[in-house]
Amino acid sequence: QVQLVESGGGFVEPGGSLRLSCSASGRTRSITVMGWYRQAPGKQRELVASIPSHGFADYADSVKGRFTISRDYAEKTVSLQMNSLKPEDTAVYYCHAHIQYGPVERQYDEDYWGIGTRVTVSS
Numbered sequence: 431q432v433q434l435v436e437s438g439g440g441f442v443e444p445g446g447s448l449r450l451s452c453s454a455s456g457r458t459r460s461i462t463v464m465g466w467y468r469q470a471p472g473k474q475r476e477l478v479a480s481i482p483s484h485g486f487a488d489y490a491d492s493v494k495g496r497f498t499i500s501r502d503y504a505e506k507t508v509s510l511q512m513n514s515l516k517p518e519d520t521a522v523y524y525c526h527a528h529i530q531y532g533p534v535e536r537q538y539d540e541d542y543w544g545i546g547t548r549v550t551v552s553s
Contacts, residue, residue, distance in 0.1 A: 431457060432460075432542040434453070434527055434542055434543065436450060436546065436547040437547065438451050440548075440550070441551075442549075444551055446551070448549060450466065450523055450549075451508075452466075453505075453507050454507065454527055457529055461529050462482060462529065463482045463483070463527070464501060464508040464528075465499065465508070466479050470520060473521075475524065478510065478523065479498075480526075481501050481508065496515075497510060497511065498510070508525065519549060520550050521549060522547070522548050523546060523549055524543050525544035527541070527542045
C-alpha cells in the first residue's frame with residue numbers, strides 16, 4: 431500500500447500563487463505515476479497534472495502554462511506549483527499515485543489517493 435499526505439491548500443486572490451505538496455510513504459518503489467486531480471462542487475474529478483517515473487509530465491489544457499508539477503524521488507514527494515490562479519481553479523485537490531508490482535507475467539495495478547486539500551480562489 432501507499433499512503434499520501436497533501437499540504438499547501440488555502441485561500442488566494444485571483445492572479446495569486448499556491449504550492450501543493452504530497453508526501454508518499456509505504457510501497458513507494460512501485461509507484462509508476464504520481465499526479466494531482468481536482469474536484470469542484472457539482473463536477474467530476476478531473477486530472478490536473480501527472481508525472482511518470484520515466485517520461486514527461488502531462489497537463490490539463492486549462493492549466494498549461496500556469497501550473498508546474500515536479501517530483502523529488504529522494505524525498506518521495508510530488509508538488510504542484512500553481513500560478514496565475516483563477517476562480518475556476520477553486521476545488522479540492524487530490525494527490526494520486528499509481529503503483530504496479532508483481533512478476534512480468536502477472537502484474538498488479540493499484541491506485542491510491544490522498545484525502546484532498548482545498549484551494550479557494552476568490553476576491
